[in-house]
Amino acid sequence: MVAGQKKVVASAPVVAVGTAGSVKLEVKDLAIAYGHQTILSGVTLSVREHEIFGIIGPANAGKTSFIKALNRMDMFTSSMRVDGKILFNGRDIHSLRNVYALRSRIGVVFPLPVGLPLSVYDNVALAPRLAGIKSKEELNVIVERCLTRAALWDEVKDRLDSLGSLLSGGQQQRLTIARALSQDPELLMLDEFSIAVDPVTTMRIEDVLKELKQEVTIILVTNLVQQARRLADRTAFFLEGRCVEVGVTEDLFTGEVQDTRTRDYVEGRFG
Amino acid sequence: MADNPVIAAVERPQAALPEEVDFDRRDPDWFIDKAVQILVFIGGISAIIFIIGIFVFISKEGAGFLFGELDIVEFFTSPRWRPTSEHNPTYGILALIAGTASVTGLAMIVAIPFSLGAAIFIAEFATGKTREFLKVLVELLAAIPSVVWGFIGLSIMNPLIIEIFDVPVGLNVLNAGVILGLMAAPIMTSIAEDALNAVPDRYREAAEAMGATRWQVTIRAVLPAAKNGLLGAVLLGVGRGFGETMAVLMATGHSINLPSSVFDSVRALTATIAAELGETAVGSDHYMALFTIGIFLFIITFIINLTADLIVRGVRKG
Amino acid sequence: MFAVTELNQRDKKVQGLCRILFMIMTGLLILPVVLILATLIYKGGSIISADFLFSEPTDGMTAGGIFPALYGTIWLVAVALLISVPLGVAAAVYLSEYAGDNWFTRVINLAIINLAGVPSIVHALFGVGAFVLFFGLGTSILAASLTLAIMTLPVVIVATRESLQAVPHAFREACWNMGATRWQTIRRVVLPNAVSGILTGVILEVSRTTGETAPIMFTGAAFFLPFLPESVFDQTMALSLHLYVVATQVPGVPDELPYGVALVLIAIVLIMNSLSIAFRMWLRGRKKW
Numbered sequence: 025m026v027a028g029q030k031k032v033v034a035s036a037p038v039v040a041v042g043t044a045g046s047v048k049l050e051v052k053d054l055a056i057a058y059g060h061q062t063i064l065s066g067v068t069l070s071v072r073e074h075e076i077f078g079i080i081g082p083a084n085a086g087k088t089s090f091i092k093a094l095n096r097m098d099m100f101t102s103s104m105r106v107d108g109k110i111l112f113n114g115r116d117i118h119s120l121r122n123v124y125a126l127r128s129r130i131g132v133v134f135p136l137p138v139g140l141p142l143s144v145y146d147n148v149a150l151a152p153r154l155a156g157i158k159s160k161e162e163l164n165v166i167v168e169r170c171l172t173r174a175a176l177w178d179e180v181k182d183r184l185d186s187l188g189s190l191l192s193g194g195q196q197q198r199l200t201i202a203r204a205l206s207q208d209p210e211l212l213m214l215d216e217f218s219i220a221v222d223p224v225t226t227m228r229i230e231d232v233l234k235e236l237k238q239e240v241t242i243i244l245v246t247n248l249v250q251q252a253r254r255l256a257d258r259t260a261f262f263l264e265g266r267c268v269e270v271g272v273t274e275d276l277f278t279g280e281v282q283d284t285r286t287r288d289y290v291e292g293r294f295g
Numbered sequence: 296m297a298d299n300p301v302i303a304a305v306e307r308p309q310a311a312l313p314e315e316v317d318f319d320r321r322d323p324d325w326f327i328d329k330a331v332q333i334l335v336f337i338g339g340i341s342a343i344i345f346i347i348g349i350f351v352f353i354s355k356e357g358a359g360f361l362f363g364e365l366d367i368v369e370f371f372t373s374p375r376w377r378p379t380s381e382h383n384p385t386y387g388i389l390a391l392i393a394g395t396a397s398v399t400g401l402a403m404i405v406a407i408p409f410s411l412g413a414a415i416f417i418a419e420f421a422t423g424k425t426r427e428f429l430k431v432l433v434e435l436l437a438a439i440p441s442v443v444w445g446f447i448g449l450s451i452m453n454p455l456i457i458e459i460f461d462v463p464v465g466l467n468v469l470n471a472g473v474i475l476g477l478m479a480a481p482i483m484t485s486i487a488e489d490a491l492n493a494v495p496d497r498y499r500e501a502a503e504a505m506g507a508t509r510w511q512v513t514i515r516a517v518l519p520a521a522k523n524g525l526l527g528a529v530l531l532g533v534g535r536g537f538g539e540t541m542a543v544l545m546a547t548g549h550s551i552n553l554p555s556s557v558f559d560s561v562r563a564l565t566a567t568i569a570a571e572l573g574e575t576a577v578g579s580d581h582y583m584a585l586f587t588i589g590i591f592l593f594i595i596t597f598i599i600n601l602t603a604d605l606i607v608r609g610v611r612k613g
Numbered sequence: 614m615f616a617v618t619e620l621n622q623r624d625k626k627v628q629g630l631c632r633i634l635f636m637i638m639t640g641l642l643i644l645p646v647v648l649i650l651a652t653l654i655y656k657g658g659s660i661i662s663a664d665f666l667f668s669e670p671t672d673g674m675t676a677g678g679i680f681p682a683l684y685g686t687i688w689l690v691a692v693a694l695l696i697s698v699p700l701g702v703a704a705a706v707y708l709s710e711y712a713g714d715n716w717f718t719r720v721i722n723l724a725i726i727n728l729a730g731v732p733s734i735v736h737a738l739f740g741v742g743a744f745v746l747f748f749g750l751g752t753s754i755l756a757a758s759l760t761l762a763i764m765t766l767p768v769v770i771v772a773t774r775e776s777l778q779a780v781p782h783a784f785r786e787a788c789w790n791m792g793a794t795r796w797q798t799i800r801r802v803v804l805p806n807a808v809s810g811i812l813t814g815v816i817l818e819v820s821r822t823t824g825e826t827a828p829i830m831f832t833g834a835a836f837f838l839p840f841l842p843e844s845v846f847d848q849t850m851a852l853s854l855h856l857y858v859v860a861t862q863v864p865g866v867p868d869e870l871p872y873g874v875a876l877v878l879i880a881i882v883l884i885m886n887s888l889s890i891a892f893r894m895w896l897r898g899r900k901k902w
Contacts, residue, residue, distance in 0.1 A: 100786070121320075122320060123318075124328075124792045125320070125322075126792070131790075134786075138783045138786075141802070141805075142802065142805075154793050207792065331796040335710075336707055336711065338700050338701070339704045339707030339711075340721065341700055342766065342767075345766070348743060409642045412634070412642075413639040420635055433643075435886055438820055438883065439883075440826070441733075445857070447875075484642065508624045509628055510631040538735070540732060540827040541857065572738075572830075573831060589734070592735050593731060593732075593735050597727055599730070604726055
């Protein structure tokens with residue numbers, strides 16, 4: 025593993041490839057099925073460089089599976105089938121020869137926090153180590169920076185040796201976020217991250233996300249429509265395995281919608 | 296704040312553009328992953344290779360007899376196992392089968408009630424520390440090596456049987472059967488206990504809700520639901536009895552006999568191989584005949600294990 | 614109302630009786646073994662001494678110690694472990710981390726079950742046919758240990774697979790999400806958390822291997838040897854076979870000698886087993902996630 029091969033994480037935050045406004049991720053006619061059960065179909069949308077792209081919708085709308093498909097996690101689930109095209113930086117992610125390199129460029133945070141049964145330090149240092157970074161100083165810098173950003177540093181700086189899997193739920197979620205950041209991803213996907221976190225911490229992380237936007241592209245799946253409103257530049261509304269609508273976030277909230285179901289959901293009539 | 300290098304790094308807005316990551320370049324880790332996948336796959340199929348290997352090699356050694364000298368009818372129906380007779384060696388394993396069957400049968404008579412009783416007690420009645428303690432004890436009992444059991448049969452059971460039943464020889468079906476029963480019971484207990492534990496609690500709760508006592512719950516709800524697992528436990532016990540070597544070698548008396556009572560000495564299939572293989576010349580009829588017995592044992596235990604597995608798996612699915 | 618109470622009381626009585634009945638059955642299962650152990654200690658305890666453990670048998674094995682047998686058993690077990698542990702761990706990693714839920718996996722599982730169920734004397738025949746004759750290893754420690762390794766392979770596989778599967782799936786997914794390959798995930802997260810469970814299985818295997826007699830009778834263990842083995846191509850004495858020999862094959866052995874050998878053998882086996890169980894309980898009590 026050559027350190028220069030994958031992006032060197034330690035070299036301070038850097039602006040990801042491409043310029044603002046260009047297309048980072050393009051999804052064309054995506055369909056996802058588990059066995060014979062289709063849970064998402066006909067999704068076509070694009071995510072632009074350096075935007076926060078919100079995805080809202082009630083449970084079972086297919087949001088989490090969507091995230092999994094973007095990260096090629098279908099590879100590890102034999103029953104999961106993904107049809108359609110997903111282009112990352114213009115490359116079809118199903119045609120890559122080294123899918124691990126793709127995943128290392130995409131950070132994911134899932135709703136249920138997973139602190140790995142390693143020390144807090146090793147949790148955050150894992151991805152950089154996988155990317156070939158061995159220098160203790162570099163790792164120290166990354167660990168501190170990522171934990172700080174995830175609003176966890178102050179709470180764990182004195183016990184970096186304790187097991188990450190034994191932290192409280194909220195702390196584990198922030199550890200998960202720190203781990204995703206430690207990959208120094210080009211694309212960061214958060215799936216209902218605030219479920220396991222208290223409101224104050226949620227606000228702190230939201231502030232961090234706003235800052236991060238300058239460096240990475242963010243896909244934010246959320247069950248809190250107000251969170252999407254606070255953060256997302258554009259938002260997609262998923263419902264019952266369909267992408268109902270994609271638009272500028274503010275439009276969805278001011279009633280400028282193409283589909284009345286979007287307005288009903290945003291206004292809390294169902295969900 | 297700028298003095299702190301970390302914070303400075305966090306706040307530094309921009310840096311040089313990174314090199315583009317090559318999603319097509321397969322790095323060493325990719326190849327290591329593939330190599331490991333192949334290695335563990337070899338480990339995975341090793342069990343299949345070995346089981347086929349066992350069959351192939353014992354068949355190979357026994358083949359000359361199996362397809363040559365062997366009179367299959369005589370082999371299974373003659374009680375005369377006289378491989379060393381100079382003029383007219385005969386290879387009948389009926390008496391050996393009878394020996395194995397009688398010892399295994401008696402062992403099951405001893406082991407089934409006790410192991411099922413113990414399994415019910417541990418799974419349904421015992422609680423907390425008692426339960427843990429009994430489980431550990433059962434596990435330890437299952438670990439006692441068969442040669443030690445054989446020695447116990449030889450040196451403790453033998454004089455005991457002579458004294459209690461006033462018979463001339465204490466190495467017989469009774470001795471080996473009891474020894475084998477004691478050996479098989481712990482294993483059967485722990486498999487049967489697993490089967491009882493696999494019965495979902497809602498069965499018990501449903502029965503208890505109707506006012507049944509623990510005992511009624513066990514009889515009416517748990518045992519019927521676990522019957523396949525219990526049957527599997529018994530079958531595995533039978534398989535173990537069939538295949539046991541050292542204990543029956545030492546405790547049966549090792550004389551070729553169609554037993555008519557539990558006080559008769561007998562000789563088992565496994566014990567015959569253990570006792571005679573060392574004295575035969577490689578490739579001789581006698582040597583090949585012993586391997587043929589091995590093939591027979593392999594097939595029988597294979598069928599028993601397969602059946603037990605199917606029965607136990609059946610209950611898991613349901 | 615009154616009748617119901619009466620019935621309840623009868624049920625309670627039956628309940629109590631059943632409890633006692635099953636307790637007695639459990640006791641009867643355990644009692645003989647306790648008595649037997651007591652007899653072994655009573656009759657063989659007197660002969661156990663450092664001298665017994667560390668000296669050679671003398672006077673045609675009717676006197677002296679058991680050192681060559683003890684030493685040979687250590688050889689046999691060590692070599693068997695060297696073979697079966699890597700193979701068994703690999704097999705378990707395959708089954709737990711790679712294998713899908715399909716017919717092929719079921720065939721492997723079936724093979725493992727049968728490997729554990731094949732009579733030990735059939736394993737011995739296999740050892741003779743394959744290792745001693747076909748691969749030309751002769752009667753040697755290597756041939757005997759290979760036979761033992763294959764026979765006890767299921768013990769390692771089952772224990773390892775269980776401890777691998779005890780590691781929650783979410784940890785693997787978290788690692789994969791970061792771009793870790795399957796192997797990186799296994800090496801950095803799964804194996805470190807399963808290694809103590811694997812060790813439990815290995816200790817259990819030591820105990821099993823130590824006690825096995827039939828598989829080594831014709832593959833590498835000898836009744837008596839005037840020298841100690843120096844390489845894996847030598848024959849050796851072994852504790853389990855030594856018990857068989859002094860108990861049945863040698864005339865004029867004093868009573869306490871075989872009892873002493875049996876006591877040493879059973880002590881090793883039970884200590885190893887207890888260790889494994891204690892270790893497993895300690896693991897269960899330790900919370901890691």
